[in-house]
Amino acid sequence: MVALFEADNGDGVLAALSGLSDDVRVPAWEALRRRLCAVLGPEQRQGLTDQAWSERIRTRALLALAVGPVDVAKRVGSYVYLHPPATDVERVLASRTxxxxxxxxxxxxxxxxxxxxxxxxxxxxxxxxxxxxxxxxxxxxxxxxxxxxxxxxxxxxxxxxxxxxxxxxxxxxxxxxxxxxxxxxxxxxxxxxxxxxxxxxxxxxxxxxxxxxxxxxxxxxxxxxxxxxxxxxxxxxxxxxxxxxxxxxxxxxxxxxxxxxxxxxxxxxxxxxxxxx
Missing domain, CATH: 1.25.40 (Serine Threonine Protein Phosphatase 5, Tetratricopeptide repeat)
Structure with missing residues (x-):
């Protein structure tokens, strides 16, 4: 999960959903919590194309939904379910209990x-x-x-x-x-x-x-x-x-x-x- 986060690989997050268990989700959230909850500013966008920036936000949103706690929208922001395409959000939610x-x-x-x-x-x-x-x-x-x-x-x-x-x-x-x-x-x-x-x-x-x-x-x-x-x-x-x-x-x-x-x-x-x- 950390590697997918660092690579801005949203498709990789979706592909990994079937193998995610609570034993994986909890430590993944703890490892990524600070970075997922951090507010993205101009310095994080510097040097990125619009497409690359959108993919970075998509990856963070999907990861937060995939491994985060039930109040993840409050912790990370509404973008976790607003930014990715609805079909992506549906796939991640379907992987949760x-x-x-x-x-x-x-x-x-x-x-x-x-x-x-x-x-x-x-x-x-x-x-x-x-x-x-x-x-x-x-x-x-x-x-x-x-x-x-x-x-x-x-x-x-x-x-x-x-x-x-x-x-x-x-x-x-x-x-x-x-x-x-x-x-x-x-x-x-x-x-x-x-x-x-x-x-x-x-x-x-x-x-x-x-x-x-x-x-x-x-x-x-x-x-x-x-x-x-x-x-x-x-x-x-x-x-x-x-x-x-x-x-x-x-x-x-x-x-x-x-x-x-x-x-x-x-x-x-x-x-x-x-x-x-």
Whole structure:
């Protein structure tokens, strides 16, 4: 493993997966831990072509996934599952035990959802969500689609997708399952939902998107109104969280309350990290 690391040989890592056991993984991680966790800077890239640099990152990511502990994404960085091609990540994850994959899934969701600098990540949330959702649909990971950490990543990811409505329309399983868990009391989820109101595009907040999804028939209109009404009276939530839900039935009853999306012109004041294309 050390030789593969030093040679930037990602294909060699994949070829070695079948022979990896815990007796090999643990000492390999200890031998490479410091270098895998080190932040790569300009000095490490000096003299490398773009292709060689990409292969170096790919090799490090695959090695970290292949030999690292369940919280490897927190220790090394999200790039361990973001940078390599999805098929490479699937192969490495398939080589780990079911118990490891379950613990890795939980640890990764927790680490990403715990990130407090949401605006700093910006569009990266969409990349994180798409990759984790791809791995879920491919069967490489099996997260609980109703857990608070999963929901936080869904909320953040789709917020930076340019269109929450479009993203859910393209992934109807979310409308059948995870969407309805947004109405259950979980402070981190409610905080993420309210946070979407602070971004500059008022037409792409989660509250507006839920109403539009109901008006277009993707979500059941009456079920949405009922779920929002129940959440608005749920004493387990904070007052400002309940107020967020209370607005949904009002907009369902009077769609004119929905913000109008301008056809042109500058974006409204506020966070302009990402402007819809």
């Amino acid at each position: 079911r118990e490891w994959r379950e613990a890795f899934t939980e640890a990764t969701l927790h680490a990403e959802a715990a990130e407090t600098e949401v605006g700093l990540f910006g569009p990266l949330w969409w990349d994180i969500w798409r990759r984790l959702r791809h791995l879920e649909r491919a069967g490489a990971l099996r997260p609980d689609g109703t857990s608070p950490h999963y929901l936080v990543l869904m909320v953040r990811g789709l917020l930076f997708s340019d269109s929450i409505v479009g993203a859910i329309g393209a992934d109807p399983e979310l409308a059948e399952r995870s969407i309805w868990s947004l109405f259950e009391p979980a402070p981190v989820v409610q905080k993420a939902l309210l946070g979407s109101e602070r971004y500059w595009n008022p037409g792409n907040t989660w509250r507006v998107a839920l109403v539009r999804l109901a008006l277009t028939g993707i979500l059941d209109r009456q079920r949405l109104a009922d779920a929002a009404a129940v959440a608005a009276e749920d004493g387990r939530m904070k007052r400002n969280h309940r107020s967020w839900y209370r607005r949904i039935p009002q907009m369902l009853a009077d769609p004119d309350l929905l913000p109008q999306v301008p056809d042109h012109g500058p974006p409204p004041p506020g966070n302009q990290l990402r402007r819809p294309s």
